[in-house]
Amino acid sequence: MTHFRIGEAASLLGVSDDTLRRWVADGILTLGHDASGRQVVDGSELAARAKAMATEASDVGDVRRSARNRFTGLVTHLEIDGLMAQVELQCGPHRVITLMSSEAAREMKLEVGSKAVAVVKATMVILETERDAAQ
Template sequence: MAAFRIGEAAQLLGVSADTVRRWVDGGRLPAARDEHGHRVITGTDLAAFARSLAESPSLAGSSARNRLRGIVTAIVKDRVMAQVDIQAGPYRVVSLMSREAVDEMDLRVGSLAVAVIKSTAVVVEKP
């Protein structure tokens, strides 16, 4: 069974290691000690916890479940279209959208944004 150290779990959940430690210390996330005395979280416990974090009332009005919160790092506009780059944790998300939408949302480099992703095809790779 896969087991993740605190730092690995934090990276997978998109939070700081301190946040994961607080969840473990507070009993929200079960952890055990490995043979070296490091705290580890089983893959099944981490998956269940991640699912519980994703169950949010804010998603009730949308069928899209993939939301990556990040910062706008670049915007390239022409007369009709725009490319918006968002850095969401370690992930770069690029959106092609109308220039009008970018202007209406007043998106600028440094703005907080959420990339909402809905796709019928998702490629899964194993690292």
């Protein structure tokens, strides 16, 4: 069984330790104990919460999209140069950088501090996991 300590579980969900503890107190998540007696959250329960949070965040009204990867964040850097613009978003713990036309950036009235949603549609995704210490 995969389990995560409170700090790591909170980080994976993009919330504070206090928020995770509040969810435990409210019955949204449950705590168990690992072999050392430390408080942990079951990985499958954490995954279900992450999925529920993503569903809540993706509710955008009457718009339908084929892309499921949506990252809401704040513009942290904007560089408009000639025909192209580079836009950097901070979406929770994720940094997303995109290139677009300068015209589009201006029409969207993007500026540092603006809220924006990066919608990603890709045909290939590479996953990485940490190696076990025994490997």
